Amino acid sequence: MDRESEMRDNLFRVVTVLYIIIYARLSKEEEGKTPEEQSKSIQNQIDICQRYINDEQQKYPNIQFKVVAKLSDDGISGTTFDRADFKRLIKLIESKQANMVITKDQSRFGREHIESDNYMERWFPEHNVRYVAVLDGVDTYVPDSANNDMAPIKNWMNEMYAKHTSRSVKATKKKNALEGIWNGGEPVLGLQIDPNNEGCLILEPKGAEIVKMLAELVLDNKSLDEIVDILIEKKIPIPSIIKGNSRNLNKEVEEIWDTETIRDILTNEMITGVMVQGKTTTLSHKSKKVIYLPEEDWIRVPDKVPVIIPRERFEAIQTMLKSNKNKTTKSHDYLLKGLMRCADCGHAISIKHFKDRKNNYVECCYYKKYGRRKEVCTAHRFSYEELEKLVLDNVKNECMQYVKDNDLAEKLKNKKESKEKQVDLRLKIDKCNRNIDKLNKSIDKMYQRLDAGIIDEDDYTRMTKNTKAAINSEKLLLETYTKDLEVLKEKKVKEPNYIKIVKEFLSLKKPNRILLSRLIEVIYVNDDGTIDIHYRVKNPYKDN
Ligand SMILES: [Zn+2]
CATH class of the missing domain: 3.90.1750.20 (Putative Large Serine Recombinase; Chain B, Domain 2)
Known part of the structure; x- marks a missing residue:
């Protein structure tokens, strides 16, 4: 069995009842016909749908095909959305009283293609509704049906199936466990x-x-x-x-x-x-x-x-x-605990604790675990205390430099400039939003004209094409401006916080680990005993 029909079978294992709405509508050409002819057309559409349902029922005897409503609109009324029975259809689906819609053909569904595509591609899948247009061969449960992207329905099928199996697997496992299987x-x-x-x-x-x-x-x-x-x-x-x-x-x-x-x-x-x-x-x-x-x-x-x-x-x-x-040796609260990594293999550097604290040393974990048997990494074994001193000296220097640079920069920085930039960006963002609004309104207007029959579908497509492109480019601009503004605002917030940590660190006689780990991301220990410290925030005033 191929993947698609397998999925279909799976779905039918999960969905046991299809609650169906048959929807019929008169087309424009039928507007001028006599009431008898019109009602005959509606009845004809319903019959075609009903025959389709009977066929499906024979093919899938384990599923119940239940018609919950037969709805029809006359097609004469003004806009698409005014159709009374169509509204009823939407309501039935939204209140989860139906999960399948059948029409004779696609054109019954929406005015031309614009509406019907929207429903088939988005609205139905979003509402887990199967849509069938009998004469067009459209079936949103059959992924090969040429008319749309099946992803939403497929996802939903898979999820329902997964939920179902997961539950029964869990139950079987528990039953087995209780029986000692x-x-x-x-x-x-x-x-x-x-x-x-x-x-x-x-x-x-x-x-x-x-x-x-x-x-x-x-x-x-x-x-x-x-x-x-x-x-x-x-x-x-x-x-x-x-x-x-x-x-x-x-x-x-x-x-x-x-x-x-x-x-x-x-x-x-x-x-x-x-x-x-x-x-x-x-x-x-x-x-x-x-x-x-x-x-x-x-x-x-x-x-x-x-x-x-x-x-x-x-x-x-x-x-x-x-x-x-x-017991695992009770670890001391080492200042550098969890911050060090081996520069050569990337594994953690562990601190080996001795009761006599002068003898503490560090070692590459990878080497410690495997190095005795096979050549992996090298010991990276150094005195912990010396390493700690090295790190602290480095951090202190870095922090002092940062404060110095920051003070200097504060003085030089034209605060006005940043503020002016922000105001300018805000104005630009407003303008973009207004433009997008305007363009959207013009599309709406165009649609009304299409609906009123003033322009045809080709005109509509052509005339809205440029407008849509314009909207997209406005949106792109908007995104850029918004990002720029965020960056400006962020700069304002982040820097003082970091300088606060740096200053706090410098003010401490005995540095603590929490503060240290807010400054440092990782300390790489090289096999010659030197270190490379990666700071959480780069000194913004430093070159490179
Ligand atoms: Zn290593």
Whole structure:
């Protein structure tokens, strides 16, 4: 099945009832005919529509085709908008009592093409209405129908379908989780999906041995850092390799064990034989954002999974993992925390804390994680305190220069000039708006003349073409002026704020991190110990 008919099928799975308006209208040529002939024409149009509906109903027996109104206008009245039944049609759609409109042909719909295009291309799609002109073969649900851009309807179809499936997938997943049926996804190390029954988990012996070993080591009072070293030394493969997922690995570096991986495995209740699912959900079918649910909302089903670590041992491990030894080192409030990056690989620079503060040093995270095993980046290991001093000196110099330049500039700057420019721009903006107004009115007038039959459609198109172009160029000008004005206004606001931060920074005896991070975007640490500081705002008075 091709994509388009697939979508159509999907749509019909979602939309089960089509509430239809049949709309008929006399054409100009029929104006002079006798009332009998006229009513015959209206009836004829309605019959054609009705036959079309009967055919569709046979083709799609699962959909209900319900005619909610048969409307008709005589076509004699003055402007398009005066048609009484047409107004009724609009009302029915706006009040969501109809989602389909059928006419005999397109011309029944609007006066010539101007109106009908507008409805087909914009108004119907916006209101999720299917429009069919039987004899013209127009059907806004059939994307191949030559008459318009189907994007709005397609979007709507896709959305309805996605909403529908997303809801039923969620429900199935929850039902499975409650029954202890595995919903897929990679289970914890030591377990694998039963190749004969994908809803079941069985033991994966190699991984299970490693989990047992990890448990042993923790209960043996080893810290997670020590365990990492043991695993690396013993050349124990990491979980992705054991599970055969090596294609997910970062090919550039040889990945190694880290403390978080071990912690994740040993805190996963699944190793005690409980199937745990429903840890996450998504906000809606529109958002793929994953939300982590609180632990009490997880779905736990006991005795569904082979036990790797008995419950009592698992509890003991949790206590050990919470001990001081395994806590992540409580980080100091370093002034430069989170501001430094490796100039060579772009990864963060971490600060290694020692109890004796004189020994603190920084190191490239990437190197720290992988560098021991493979040649990635270089250590970038420097004394933190020296680096901090270097940064502060640099910032102070920069700030002092900024204040100096700013003072000088203040004096030189002709404040009057900026104000005059702003006034001038405001005048220009006003003028543009007035011009656009005028031009729009002239188009309206032209349309009235067209409607009254004074000019024909060709004249209308020709005469409005230039006006439309003029509107566009006025709009362009307006945009430029508005932007310029914004820039002028912004300059006025932003600069003093920044100079305030700079001055505040200089006034502090002990600089604080919040203020520093408002001045600095990032500090790049080079491998020769030098730094490049990227400031949030460039000194506007400085060349280059
Ligand atoms: Zn690096």
